[in-house]
Amino acid sequence: xxxxxxxxxxxxxxxxxxxxxxxxxxxxxxxxxxxxxxxxxxxxxxxxxxxxxxxxxxxxxxxxxxxxxxxxxxxxxxxxxxxxxxxxxxxxxxxxxxxxxxxxxxxxxxxxxxxxxxxxxxxxxxxxxxxxxxxxxxxxxxxxxxxxxxxxxxxxxxxxxxxxxxxxxxxxxxxxxxxxxxxxxxxxxxxxxxxxxxxxxxxxxxxxxxxxxxxxxxxxxxxxxxxxxxxxxxxxxxxxxxxxxxxxxxxxxxxxxxxxxxxxxxxxxxxxxxxxxxxxxxxxxxxxxxxxxxxxxxxxxxxxxxxxxxxxxxxxxxxxxxxxxxxxxxxxxxxxxxxxxxxxxxxxxxxxxxxxxxxxxxxxxxxxxxx
Amino acid sequence: xxxxxxxxxxxxxxxxxxxxxxxxxxxxxxxxxxxxxxxxxxxxxxxxxxxxxxxxxxxxxxxxxxxxxxxxxxxxxxxxxxxxxxxxxxxxxxxxxxxxxxxxxxxxxxxxxxxxxxxxxxxxxxxxxxxxxxxxxxxxxxxxxxxxxxxxxxxxxxxxxxxxxxxxxxxxxxxxxxxxxxxxxxxxxxxxxxxxxxxxxxxxxxxxxxxxxxxxxxxxxxxxxxxxxxxxxxxxxxxxxxxxxxxxxxxxxxxxxxxxxxxxxxxxxxxxxxxxxxxxxxxxxxxxxxxxxxxxxxxxxxxxxxxxxxxxxxxxxxxxxxxxxxxxxxxxxxxxxxxxxxxxxxxxxxxxxxxxxxxxxxxxxxxxxxxxxxxxxxxxxxxxxxxxxxxxxxxxxxxxxxxxxxxxxxxxxxxxxxxx
Ligand SMILES: Cc1ncc(C[n+]2csc(CCOP(=O)(O)OP(=O)(O)O)c2C)c(N)n1
Ligand SMILES: [Mg+2]
Numbered sequence: 044x045x046x047x048x049x050x051x052x053x054x055x056x057x058x059x060x061x062x063x064x065x066x067x068x069x070x071x072x073x074x075x076x077x078x079x080x081x082x083x084x085x086x087x088x089x090x091x092x093x094x095x096x097x098x099x100x101x102x103x104x105x106x107x108x109x110x111x112x113x114x115x116x117x118x119x120x121x122x123x124x125x126x127x128x129x130x131x132x133x134x135x136x137x138x139x140x141x142x143x144x145x146x147x148x149x150x151x152x153x154x155x156x157x158x159x160x161x162x163x164x165x166x167x168x169x170x171x172x173x174x175x176x177x178x179x180x181x182x183x184x185x186x187x188x189x190x191x192x193x194x195x196x197x198x199x200x201x202x203x204x205x206x207x208x209x210x211x212x213x214x215x216x217x218x219x220x221x222x223x224x225x226x227x228x229x230x231x232x233x234x235x236x237x238x239x240x241x242x243x244x245x246x247x248x249x250x251x252x253x254x255x256x257x258x259x260x261x262x263x264x265x266x267x268x269x270x271x272x273x274x275x276x277x278x279x280x281x282x283x284x285x286x287x288x289x290x291x292x293x294x295x296x297x298x299x300x301x302x303x304x305x306x307x308x309x310x311x312x313x314x315x316x317x318x319x320x321x322x323x324x325x326x327x328x329x330x331x332x333x334x335x336x337x338x339x340x341x342x343x344x345x346x347x348x349x350x351x352x353x354x355x356x357x358x359x360x361x362x363x364x365x366x367x368x369x370x371x372x373x374x375x376x377x378x379x380x381x382x383x384x385x386x387x388x389x390x391x392x393x394x395x396x397x398x399x400x401x402x403x404x405x406x407x408x409x410x411x412x413x414x
Numbered sequence: 415x416x417x418x419x420x421x422x423x424x425x426x427x428x429x430x431x432x433x434x435x436x437x438x439x440x441x442x443x444x445x446x447x448x449x450x451x452x453x454x455x456x457x458x459x460x461x462x463x464x465x466x467x468x469x470x471x472x473x474x475x476x477x478x479x480x481x482x483x484x485x486x487x488x489x490x491x492x493x494x495x496x497x498x499x500x501x502x503x504x505x506x507x508x509x510x511x512x513x514x515x516x517x518x519x520x521x522x523x524x525x526x527x528x529x530x531x532x533x534x535x536x537x538x539x540x541x542x543x544x545x546x547x548x549x550x551x552x553x554x555x556x557x558x559x560x561x562x563x564x565x566x567x568x569x570x571x572x573x574x575x576x577x578x579x580x581x582x583x584x585x586x587x588x589x590x591x592x593x594x595x596x597x598x599x600x601x602x603x604x605x606x607x608x609x610x611x612x613x614x615x616x617x618x619x620x621x622x623x624x625x626x627x628x629x630x631x632x633x634x635x636x637x638x639x640x641x642x643x644x645x646x647x648x649x650x651x652x653x654x655x656x657x658x659x660x661x662x663x664x665x666x667x668x669x670x671x672x673x674x675x676x677x678x679x680x681x682x683x684x685x686x687x688x689x690x691x692x693x694x695x696x697x698x699x700x701x702x703x704x705x706x707x708x709x710x711x712x713x714x715x716x717x718x719x720x721x722x723x724x725x726x727x728x729x730x731x732x733x734x735x736x737x738x739x740x741x742x743x744x745x746x747x748x749x750x751x752x753x754x755x756x757x758x759x760x761x762x763x764x765x766x767x768x769x770x771x772x773x774x775x776x777x778x779x780x781x782x783x784x785x786x787x788x789x790x791x792x793x794x795x796x797x798x799x800x801x802x803x804x805x806x807x808x809x810x811x812x813x814x815x816x817x818x819x820x821x822x823x824x825x826x827x828x829x830x831x832x833x834x
Contacts, residue, residue, distance in 0.1 A: 119640045122709060145610035145646040146577055146638050174576065177611070213499035215561045217575035355823050385808070385824040391499075391561040392550035393808040 074212070074264055075400055076304040080271040081241045087274035096266040098240035098273045099128040099205070102247040103166065105277045107136045110164050112201075113251070115141045117151055117168030125170055126207055126266050152178035152204060156185050159199035159256070166251060172208035172260055173220045186256040187231035200254035205247070207263035208236070209301050209352055210398060214263075215391040221300075221353035221384070223329045226258055227362065233257040233282060234329040238303040240271040245280030246327065253282060262300040285333035287340065291322035294411050295340040295347045297363060299326045302350050302399065309348075309404040316405070319412050329359055334366065341367045345376035346411040350399045355383035377414035380407040443467050444736035448674055449665035454654040454690075459662060460678035464670040471733045474516065474669050476782050478508040478726045481532040483790045484541055485699075488531065488548055492703045496798055497548045501562040504532035506698040509725035510633055511536045513672025514601060518680060523591065523600035525571040525584040527608060528563035529633075529697075537570035541793040542800075551800025558802055559811065578604060578611030581630065585617040588628035588688075599627040599680050607638015609652055618656045618688070625687030629679045630656065632690070633666070635697040640710040653692035660686075666693035667725045696723065734775050 083090045093101060106113050115129060121143045123130035133141040144151050148169055155165035169175045175182070182204070190198035210219045226234045233255050237243035243261065250257035288303070289310055296306040303325045310321035322340050326332055341347050347367055349360035364379040382399040390397050445465045453459045466474075485503040492501050504511070507529070515536040518524075526533050531544050539555045547554030548562055555565050556573075564573040571587060574580035584602025591598045604614065609632050621628045632652040636643055643650045653661030660682075664675045672693060679689045696719045700707025707716070720727075809822040 118638075122640045125639070143641050143645060145641075146607040147610050147612060149612050150610075177576075177578075177613070215499050215563075217563065218500055383824070386822050387808060387812055390559070390808055392558050392802050393805070396805060396808055 074268050075395075075398060076301065076308055078239075078265075078269050078304055079307055080269070081239050083241055083272050083274050084278075087245075087278040088276045090272040090274050092270060093240050093273040094267050095237075095240045095243055095261065095269045096126050096128045098244040098271075099247060099261065100130060100132065101273065101275065102244040102251075103129060103132060104135070105248060106164070106166070106251050107132060107140060109277065110251075112162065113140070113164035113166060114158070115166045115168070116144045116154075117205075118146055118170045119143055120168050124168060126261075126263060128205070128261075128266075129168070148174055148177040149181055152181040152202075153185065155202045155204065156181060156189070156199045156256075159202035160189065160197045162201070164201045164251060165199075165203070167202070167204045169204060169206040171218055171220075171263075172206040172222045173217045175204075175206055175222060178204075179225070182226065182232065182256075182258070183229050187229040189231075190255075191231060198254065199256050202256040203247070203250045203259060204257070205259045205261060207266070208260040209262040209264060210389070210394065211264045212394070214389070215394075216388050219352075219389040219394070221260075221351060223260060223299075223351075224353055224357060224359045227330050227359050229330075231255065232330060234260070235282060235327065236260045236262065236300040236329060237327070238262075238286075238300060238325050239265065239269045240273045242280060242286075242325075242327065244273055245278050246282065248277065249279040249282050252279065257282075260300070264301055280327075283328045283331050283333055285327055285336040286325045287322065287336060288325055289321060289323040291320035291344065293320045293344055293346060294408055295322045295324060295337075295344045296404075296408075297324045297326060297337060297347065297349045297360075298351065299329065300352075302352060305399070305401050306348075306350060306404065308401045309408065312401060312405050313408045317409065317412065319408060321408070326363075332363070334370075337363060338367065338370050341371045342374040345371075345374050346414075347375075348380045348382060348404060348407050348411060350382040350404055350407075352384050352399060354386045355381055356386050358383050377411045380411055382407045441468065441736055444471070444733075446670050446732060446736070448671035449668045451671070451675060452651075452653065452663035454651075454656075454661035454663075455658070456660045456662065460675040462671075462674070464674050466670065470516070471729075471736070472778075472782065474512055474673075475726070475729060475733060475779070476786065477512045477515075477536060478669065478729065479783060479786050480541065480790065481505075481508045481511065481535055482726060483786050484535065484544060484793075485531060487790050487794045488545065489699065489703065491545070491549065491794060491798070497562070497703075498550075499561055500528075501548065501703045502529045502701065503697070503699040503703070504529055506696045506719070506725070507633060507635060507666075508532055509669035509672055509729070510603075510631075510666045510693045510695055513666070513669040514631070514676045517673045517676035518599065518601070520569060521596070522598045522680070523569050523571060523584070523587040524603070525574070525580045525587060525600065526603040527574050527577060527580055527605060529605070530563065530565045530573045533603075534565035534567065534570065534573070537567050539565060539567045539570075541790055542796050543567075545790075545793050545797035546800045549797045549800060550802055551797055552803045553796065553800045557807070558800075559807070578608045578613050580604065581608070581611075581614045582617035582620075584630075585621045585626055585628050585688075588621065588626040588683075589624065592624075592627055597684060599629055599683050601629045601631055601676075603631040603633055605638055606632060606634040606636065606643045606650075606652060607641065607646055609634075609655065610646055618659055618690070621688040622656070622659050627683040628688045629676070629683055630659070630688060630690040632692045633695055634692055635695050637697070637701070637710065639701045639705070642710065651692070653690055656688070656690040659688050659690050661690040661692065663692045663694065666695040667719075667723045667728060669725060669729050695725075730779065734779070 120129045121133045151167050155167040158165040209221050237246050250259050298306045313319040313321050360381045382404045448462045451459045485505045491497045511532040543555035550558040563575045566572045581602045581604050584600050588600040653663045664671050666672050
């Protein structure tokens, strides 16, 4: 077989893998990015320090407090859920409103759809995005199409499905997947992924109140790693609106969830090492996505790098790239780059190699500017 | 209850116990009463009287101990961060895998979920194959590519991370066996939590419709993660949940009850189609290593089971008492018309006379325990330094016979690789 050429970055990763194995007892494994907190918008009122799971709890708390039809259910959510996102809510709002469901993803989502079409606000938790597929049929064939097929007599817009997603450093095949692209193919659904606590709370409240069924994927590595001053009250952030986190002139970097933070480091490295100015965009909403922000940036810089953890083939980056090339063809200075997961299952020990890390992204930036 | 059927004064010359037993007399075979079964849509259940030989008894004991020791070792490796990720231990449930494996053959199929370490060992994966899979080494039974939830060997189909998905697969394996005219069965195992997944009911129906040689086994350890069986299931009599499929409830802390029910079931399903076993058991650890396992149950509850219902402890005291007694021992107390049962009962009043055999047998057990400790420790040391597969194996095992010039696509031209 042809071997991958040993780039420096691959060598570095190989080394870190070895370190993990042989210094395993003492090495403290850190996340593969450094987290830069967002600053809260003063108009959203007073704040307190929260990590991402606490900001989710806060959003759910606000929702349950204001909307008497709202209920939360899923596997183990009554005890707080495996990632502690619903801690305390059963005690505060009672067993009738925050309850455990049996182990049945299809049942969880389907019951949620049923509740939503009959007028309840249904907030369902799927324990890991990897386990959403038993419910895929319900999401794709029921939730997404209900409004359309009934000529708008019924809809399940009051349904929100939350699920932790993306890599966590050691999750292997079934605790690491990024599944957003599967749902990107389902008109009628909204798909949202926050990059940190402030965003998570505002976007989740928007999803819950949005009149369309929403899937909210929470990057699980950020639950504890991301800490911000989060507004304690009720606020919403707009769906289908991307954030421009850094303004730049040479290259547009586009990501969502955890990858936004990797790309932020790439932007800094590109500035330092290559004197290249990067514009960083967090797409925030995968479906329907914010074309205006993305296309304006692509037209400005003429060079685009899209990066996600999901496999490259048919990842959501493919849709962005196709749209950018057709809308900004004459502005482009180089072929659009995608730095993504490989077309393999999410690997066990090889996770550090699979990840679209900052080194691979930086190489792509070099290719963009040297084209 | 124990009945001595045959005792022997033969001084065993079995060298594998290294002569420790010299001077001791053992029963070579004993009959035990199992804990009672509960039946669903069955007139007659499995025999509750089980006869086992001394070798069998020691083998079951050893198998359960290896699993227990292996899991304790895995827990320690996890705590020292040599094993990472998700790791689900089988401690407490050993009698299920051990009792079942000894009732089937290696040509029968088994499929289970992610709590698979004990089953992997019983199906033939060596301890190193389990531990190295956990550390991600190439000596792992899936070459380190699967990790904790994914272990496999011949006729052992794993090792499944998606709760419930393995059950219809197991029914499919049984269908293949039937279609191929084999006289084999497939055991499809799942938990009390998994029992509520819709696809199980689809599998029950198809298995019954086509009379497949499938033994569905619900390992009811009381909890699915933090949710107790009563909170998740409208009907917690899992052995009745196959509706028209007959079922048996087993006290699965009793390895002999498990074995008896499985032997019965194998014969049953080959003639009559599927059966559903509920193996009532308990897990000592949390759901996985990241769950301390104390927020949804009391420490006392766990302690109570460890003390009074531990499958290894129970079995150990049974075999010790069965081996205690020899005809010689009993002779002075069994004059004339006294039957053996009675004379056996007398034994409980005796201490002095029996002490010697008891002590000898304990030595045998201790020797087994020491050997196991050493075996598992050696495997753990190897697993710790077992190298990973080379990097190109990130890209292998995705397709067989890929199209010409097929490459696994990354996003970076330097890592476009062709596959083996
Ligand atoms: C489809 C799916 N949903 C959820 C999970 C997460 N999960 C893993 S194990 C488990 C509990 C299973 O409990 P049970 O079937 O009783 O098996 P036990 O862990 O007790 O052996 C859950 C919810 C999963 N792996 N797959
Ligand atoms: Mg269970």
